[in-house]
Amino acid sequence: MQHMNNIVLIGFMGSGKSSVGKLLAEQTHRTYIDLDQKIEEDTGDTIPNIFKNEGEEGFRKRETEVLRALSSREGTVISTGGGIVERKENHDVLKEHGPVIYLHASFEEISARLEDDESRPLWSKPEVERKNLLEKRLPVYKECADELVNTDHKSINDVVNEIESLIKS
């Protein structure tokens, strides 16, 4: 059964899942959970180091474990990492946690937001690879989502308000 008082955010790196999730949790009196933050707390290491030491596969394994471990949680906003949709086995788990909101952003907007970012190993790849990754994931985000919110040219606050209206309706 879907837990309706959780809200799950998915979307590409830089779409705003962590910033929007934190504010949305505050405004709706929910507990904020960020899967990346949880992985860093559990391992005592940074995401770039986990990628370096365990490879992307090691990180994905941890990500799935952390996602599954949330199954008893209620009243939360769950911000996922952009690659949560990479493993098909995560799709059903996402939906079980609550309504899934896909935060969309264009490649141009994401590039502006993550201009000097060095904390995301997959964003450090050449531009063509980053573009291909976004193109590849786009339909998967849509397939996994109950609602889509386009975040281009919107403030974090605007996005939070839009999600609040969606979950009320």
Ligand SMILES: Nc1ncnc2c1ncn2[C@@H]1O[C@H](COP(=O)(O)OP(=O)(O)O)[C@@H](O)[C@H]1O
């Ligand atoms: N709607 C927005 N407008 C402007 N900047 C944004 C917006 N959403 C996120 N950002 C900025 O983009 C960067 C990445 O945001 P973050 O919340 O970490 O995204 P994600 O968790 O989806 O990777 C941060 O510097 C954040 O302040």
Ligand SMILES: O=C(O)C1=C[C@@H](OP(=O)(O)O)[C@@H](O)[C@H](O)C1
């Ligand atoms: O898109 C991805 O594969 C990743 C996105 C990151 O999270 P954000 O989407 O919060 O940046 C983080 O989980 C890791 O660097 C991998």
Ligand SMILES: [Mg+2]
């Ligand atoms: Mg994030």
